[in-house]
Amino acid sequence: MLQSYHRVCIEKKLKSKKAGGVILLEYFKKRKAWKQEISEQVKKDRAKRKERKQEISVLPEAEKKAAMNSDKLLRKEQKQQRKEELKSLSRKERKARKKEIKMYKKIKNRPRRIAGWSAAAILLLIVGVTLGPTALSAVENMTGKHINIDTTSAEAVKAREAADAISEEIANEGIVLLKNENNSLPLADKKLNIFGSNAFSFKYGGGGSGGADQTRAVPLFDALESAGIQYNQELYDYYASLPELEGAAGEADAGFVQVVKGMLGGAETAGEPDVSDAALAQAKEYSENAMIIIQSDSVEASDVSSDQLKLSEEMHALIEKVAETFSNVTIVVNAGNTLELGVVEEFPSIQSVLWVGTPGPFGTVSLAKVLSGELNPSGRITDTYVYDVGSAPASENFGDYRYENLDKAYLNYEEGIYVGYRFYETYYQGNEEGYKETVQFPFGSGLSYTTFDWNITEQQLNNESIQLQVEVTNTGEVTGKDVVQVYYSAPYTQGGIEKSAINLASFSKTQLLEPGETEVVTINFDTRDMASYDMKNENYILESGTYQIKLGKNVHEIDSTLDFELADDIVYETDADTGTEYKNRFTESENELTVLSRNDWEGTYPSDEDDSKIASDKVIERVQGHEFHDDVEMPVTGAENGLKLEDLKELDHDDPKWDEFLDQLTVDQMIEYVTEGAYHTGAIDELGIPNTVLMDGPAGFNFFFKKFEAGAYPSEIVIASTWNHELAYEMGEVVGKEAKAYGIHGWYAPALNIHRSAQGGRNFEYMSEDPVLNGMIGANLSKGSEDQGVIVFMKHFIMNEQETNARSGMLVWSNEQAMRELHLRPFEITVKEAGVTGAMSSFSYIDGKWANPALLNGMLREEWGFEGVVSSDAVFGFMEPQKAITSGNDLMLDILSVPNNQKQLEEAYANHPEAITAGLRNSMHNSLFATLQTYLFD
Incomplete structure (x- = not known):
C-alpha cells in the first residue's frame, strides 16, 4: 500500500x-x-x-x-x-x-516476518488454529476477564491526581538544554514560529508495554499558549491545512496491535512536507524566533536502522530553509533514541537545542515553561550523542543474524565492555581532536540558565569507601538545580583486564537553589565498586596503582580530580552481601567471539562479516537439551496440615514452616497456578491463597488488550535524565499507591536493560547506556513501589536490547566480564538496594539457554540473595514451561496457550515426576513468598 x-x-x-x-x-x-x-x-x-x-x-x-x-x-x-x-x-x-x-x-538484513498481515488477521489466525479450550482460554486472557481493577473510586481519582503531579515534575526535571548560544533561551520575544509536521504529532511516550494512558496529554499549542508563548496562528493554519497532516494528531496504535505491527516491520513514515516561500515570508515578518521538532520512530517489537536516526532529506531541507531565514532557531529532540544532530552545527542561526525525550502527558507544558523562562532546565542526557551512530562498535553486530543449521537467530556482543561513552572516552583518550570530530554531546551533558561553582569541602578516600562532600553554589542570577557527577578512572595494564578509561561511580542532584545560595551534597560509594571482573581468576580485583576520582559536569568535562593510591592489589573472592564465592557462570557455550580490546582496537573491532553461521554441536545440544535432575527426593503433595498462607507472614523464605504449607499443594493446583500467570495469579481459596493482579508498564499502568484510565509518566529515559534519586523514589511510591487504589499487586517494571545501540526499539523504555545510572534510578523506583507493598518485576533479565528476532528466541553471546559489569549490574544494584521481590526474565537465550538456571538460580538467587518470583515475558513457542519451572522461572506470562502449557507440564511430570514436582514446588514457594510481602497481608 x-x-x-x-x-x-x-x-x-x-x-x-x-x-x-x-x-x-x-x-x-x-x-x-x-x-x-x-x-x-x-x-x-x-x-x-x-x-x-x-x-x-x-x-x-x-x-x-x-x-x-x-x-x-x-x-x-x-x-x-x-x-x-x-x-x-x-x-x-x-x-x-x-x-x-x-x-x-x-x-x-530482512528479518523473517509474516508479511502483509494485519494485527487482526494474526489474532484471528492464532485463536483459529488453537481450537477448543485453548482458544477459549486465549479469548478470556485477552479480554481481561480475570482482571478486576477499580479505577473509578474517589481513592483512584486522588491517586491519578498525585500521578499527574509527579509526572509533570519528572518532565520538568528531565528536560535537557544541550545548546544555548548567546543565551537565546529563554525567549526574550515571546512570539514563536513553529515549523514542521511533528508539532502536530508530538510524542508523549512509547508503545507496547512501555506505553501509557495519554488521554490527559496537553497539546503542544495549548501548552505554549498557557506559558505566554504566542505562536504564529497563520503558520499553524498553513500546516493544519496540508493533506499530509491529515489525522496526524489522531490516536496512534497501542498495546497488542502496535506490537504485532512492529513484529511485521512497522510502517514507513510520511515525508516532511515542504514549506512555501509565502509562508516563510509571513513567518519572518511575525518573529525571528523559529522552532522545529525532530523525532524517531522506534517502538516495542521494531528496531530502527541507522538511516532512520539521521535526518530525512525533507527534514534537513526544512531546517536549512528555516535556518537561512531566521536568526534564532531552536531544535527540539522529541525522541527516545539518540539521533544524529550534526545539522545544529551547520547553521549559526541554530542557537539552541532542547532534548525532551518522550516526556509524558505534561511534557509539552515543561517545554513551554523552559522556552518562556518560567522553568530552568536541569536534566542531563543519558547517552552519548555522536555525529555518526554507526561509529559505535555495537552497531556492527545489530540486526538479523541466523544460524544455517539451527532454527534460531543469534547476536554477538563483540563490543564487550565498550558500550557508549566507555568506548569513545577510551578509544579517543589522548586524541582530543578525534574525540571532538566524533562526539557532539558527551554522556551526562546538560546546561542551565544559571551557573554553579563546586568546592570539595571534605574527602575520605580509603580501601573501604570513597566519600566526598561538595559545596554547590548558584553563582548566577536564576534559580536552578545542579547535578554533581562523580566518575573514576582505574589503572590499566597493557594487555591486562579490560577497563574503560572512565566510569560513572555515583551522582547527586541539588535542591532548588536561589542565586547565591549554597548546598553541600554528600556522595559516597564503596571502593570495591571500582573493581574489575577477572575472568581468568574468577574474581573481582582492584589492581594496585592510582585511582582518579573525578567530579564532572559530564563524562568528558572534568571539574576536579582526586588521586587515590592503592599500594597492593585487593582481590574480592566472595559477594559482599551473601558471601557466595564468585565463579564464571556463563562459559559453557564454546561460542568463539572476538571481543573488542583496547590492547588491539583494529584487530578486535567487531564485524558481522566474520561471523560463523554454523552452530556447533554443543550449542545445538544446549539449546535443545535440558537437565531435569531426577535424583531429587519426591516432595509431599496434598497433605492436610491445616495451614493458610497468612500463617507464614513475617517468616523468612527458608523457614521450615514453609515446607509444611507447601506439602498441602497438589500437582494439579501447582500446574494451573504457574501456567496461568499472565497479568494475574489465581486464587486457591482453601489454602488462603488470594488472586493477584499484575500489570504493565514502566510509564504507567496499562493492559495490552483493554484500555483503562491510569496515571501516565514520562518514559524511563526521561526519568533517568532527571538524575534525581529522590524523584525516582517518589514516582515508585506514587505508582504503589495508585496500584493499591486500583487493586493491583504487581508492577511489570522498571526496565533496566542498557542502551547497547542507538537502534534499539525499546530505548525509550530503558534508561541509559550506563549500568550504574540505570541501577540507581531503577533501585529507587523499585523501592518506592515495594515500600507500598507492591511487587516490582524488574525486567528484562537479561540482555534484551534488540527487538529484531527477540520473540523467536535469540541466542545472545557475550563474555562474562561484559555481562557482569554492564548487563547484570543494574539488576544487581536494584536487588541489593531495593530488596525487590519480583523479576521478569527476557526472551533471550543466555549462554545457549532460555531460562538459564545459572542466571536465575545461580546469579540472581544464590550470588545476589534475591528472594521472590520470576515471571517469563510474554510466552512464545520456544518458551517451554517444564524447562522454566526447573530452571528458576516461576510464572508463565501466557495469554494464548495456557492449556498447551499445562499439557506439556503433565507430560513432563509423567516422565520426570520428582523433578517436575520439585520445580513446581519451588515456583509456588517463590511466588507465594512475594505475594505475602504485598499489601494484601497488611
Missing part, C-alpha cells in the same frame, strides 16, 4: 481514473524491477562473501588472521570511499543513492 505522501504526489498528476490506474501500475512495475535488481545484487554479494569465507577457512591460523584483518581494512576503506562518493553527488542523485543503500540494507 502506498504511503500518504506517495498518494498525494500521484493524485496531483491524475486527471482521470483511467490515467490514475496507468500511472499507479507503472509505479509498481518500476519499483518491483528496482527491488529485484537490488535483491540480485544482495545474492551475488552473499555468494562472494561465502566463497571468501571458505577460502579463508582452509588457511593456516596465522594466514587466516592476516587475511581476516586485511579484509576488514578493505571493507573500512570501501565504506569511507562510499561516503566520499555520496558527498560528490548532487542532492537529487544523493537522495536516490541513499534510497538504494537503504533498500540494499533492508533486503540484506
Whole structure:
C-alpha cells in the first residue's frame, strides 16, 4: 500500500481514473524491477562473501588472521570511499543513492516476518488454529476477564491526581538544554514560529508495554499558549491545512496491535512536507524566533536502522530553509533514541537545542515553561550523542543474524565492555581532536540558565569507601538545580583486564537553589565498586596503582580530580552481601567471539562479516537439551496440615514452616497456578491463597488488550535524565499507591536493560547506556513501589536490547566480564538496594539457554540473595514451561496457550515426576513468598 505522501504526489498528476490506474501500475512495475535488481545484487554479494569465507577457512591460523584483518581494512576503506562518493553527488542523485543503500540494507538484513498481515488477521489466525479450550482460554486472557481493577473510586481519582503531579515534575526535571548560544533561551520575544509536521504529532511516550494512558496529554499549542508563548496562528493554519497532516494528531496504535505491527516491520513514515516561500515570508515578518521538532520512530517489537536516526532529506531541507531565514532557531529532540544532530552545527542561526525525550502527558507544558523562562532546565542526557551512530562498535553486530543449521537467530556482543561513552572516552583518550570530530554531546551533558561553582569541602578516600562532600553554589542570577557527577578512572595494564578509561561511580542532584545560595551534597560509594571482573581468576580485583576520582559536569568535562593510591592489589573472592564465592557462570557455550580490546582496537573491532553461521554441536545440544535432575527426593503433595498462607507472614523464605504449607499443594493446583500467570495469579481459596493482579508498564499502568484510565509518566529515559534519586523514589511510591487504589499487586517494571545501540526499539523504555545510572534510578523506583507493598518485576533479565528476532528466541553471546559489569549490574544494584521481590526474565537465550538456571538460580538467587518470583515475558513457542519451572522461572506470562502449557507440564511430570514436582514446588514457594510481602497481608 502506498504511503500518504506517495498518494498525494500521484493524485496531483491524475486527471482521470483511467490515467490514475496507468500511472499507479507503472509505479509498481518500476519499483518491483528496482527491488529485484537490488535483491540480485544482495545474492551475488552473499555468494562472494561465502566463497571468501571458505577460502579463508582452509588457511593456516596465522594466514587466516592476516587475511581476516586485511579484509576488514578493505571493507573500512570501501565504506569511507562510499561516503566520499555520496558527498560528490548532487542532492537529487544523493537522495536516490541513499534510497538504494537503504533498500540494499533492508533486503540484506530482512528479518523473517509474516508479511502483509494485519494485527487482526494474526489474532484471528492464532485463536483459529488453537481450537477448543485453548482458544477459549486465549479469548478470556485477552479480554481481561480475570482482571478486576477499580479505577473509578474517589481513592483512584486522588491517586491519578498525585500521578499527574509527579509526572509533570519528572518532565520538568528531565528536560535537557544541550545548546544555548548567546543565551537565546529563554525567549526574550515571546512570539514563536513553529515549523514542521511533528508539532502536530508530538510524542508523549512509547508503545507496547512501555506505553501509557495519554488521554490527559496537553497539546503542544495549548501548552505554549498557557506559558505566554504566542505562536504564529497563520503558520499553524498553513500546516493544519496540508493533506499530509491529515489525522496526524489522531490516536496512534497501542498495546497488542502496535506490537504485532512492529513484529511485521512497522510502517514507513510520511515525508516532511515542504514549506512555501509565502509562508516563510509571513513567518519572518511575525518573529525571528523559529522552532522545529525532530523525532524517531522506534517502538516495542521494531528496531530502527541507522538511516532512520539521521535526518530525512525533507527534514534537513526544512531546517536549512528555516535556518537561512531566521536568526534564532531552536531544535527540539522529541525522541527516545539518540539521533544524529550534526545539522545544529551547520547553521549559526541554530542557537539552541532542547532534548525532551518522550516526556509524558505534561511534557509539552515543561517545554513551554523552559522556552518562556518560567522553568530552568536541569536534566542531563543519558547517552552519548555522536555525529555518526554507526561509529559505535555495537552497531556492527545489530540486526538479523541466523544460524544455517539451527532454527534460531543469534547476536554477538563483540563490543564487550565498550558500550557508549566507555568506548569513545577510551578509544579517543589522548586524541582530543578525534574525540571532538566524533562526539557532539558527551554522556551526562546538560546546561542551565544559571551557573554553579563546586568546592570539595571534605574527602575520605580509603580501601573501604570513597566519600566526598561538595559545596554547590548558584553563582548566577536564576534559580536552578545542579547535578554533581562523580566518575573514576582505574589503572590499566597493557594487555591486562579490560577497563574503560572512565566510569560513572555515583551522582547527586541539588535542591532548588536561589542565586547565591549554597548546598553541600554528600556522595559516597564503596571502593570495591571500582573493581574489575577477572575472568581468568574468577574474581573481582582492584589492581594496585592510582585511582582518579573525578567530579564532572559530564563524562568528558572534568571539574576536579582526586588521586587515590592503592599500594597492593585487593582481590574480592566472595559477594559482599551473601558471601557466595564468585565463579564464571556463563562459559559453557564454546561460542568463539572476538571481543573488542583496547590492547588491539583494529584487530578486535567487531564485524558481522566474520561471523560463523554454523552452530556447533554443543550449542545445538544446549539449546535443545535440558537437565531435569531426577535424583531429587519426591516432595509431599496434598497433605492436610491445616495451614493458610497468612500463617507464614513475617517468616523468612527458608523457614521450615514453609515446607509444611507447601506439602498441602497438589500437582494439579501447582500446574494451573504457574501456567496461568499472565497479568494475574489465581486464587486457591482453601489454602488462603488470594488472586493477584499484575500489570504493565514502566510509564504507567496499562493492559495490552483493554484500555483503562491510569496515571501516565514520562518514559524511563526521561526519568533517568532527571538524575534525581529522590524523584525516582517518589514516582515508585506514587505508582504503589495508585496500584493499591486500583487493586493491583504487581508492577511489570522498571526496565533496566542498557542502551547497547542507538537502534534499539525499546530505548525509550530503558534508561541509559550506563549500568550504574540505570541501577540507581531503577533501585529507587523499585523501592518506592515495594515500600507500598507492591511487587516490582524488574525486567528484562537479561540482555534484551534488540527487538529484531527477540520473540523467536535469540541466542545472545557475550563474555562474562561484559555481562557482569554492564548487563547484570543494574539488576544487581536494584536487588541489593531495593530488596525487590519480583523479576521478569527476557526472551533471550543466555549462554545457549532460555531460562538459564545459572542466571536465575545461580546469579540472581544464590550470588545476589534475591528472594521472590520470576515471571517469563510474554510466552512464545520456544518458551517451554517444564524447562522454566526447573530452571528458576516461576510464572508463565501466557495469554494464548495456557492449556498447551499445562499439557506439556503433565507430560513432563509423567516422565520426570520428582523433578517436575520439585520445580513446581519451588515456583509456588517463590511466588507465594512475594505475594505475602504485598499489601494484601497488611
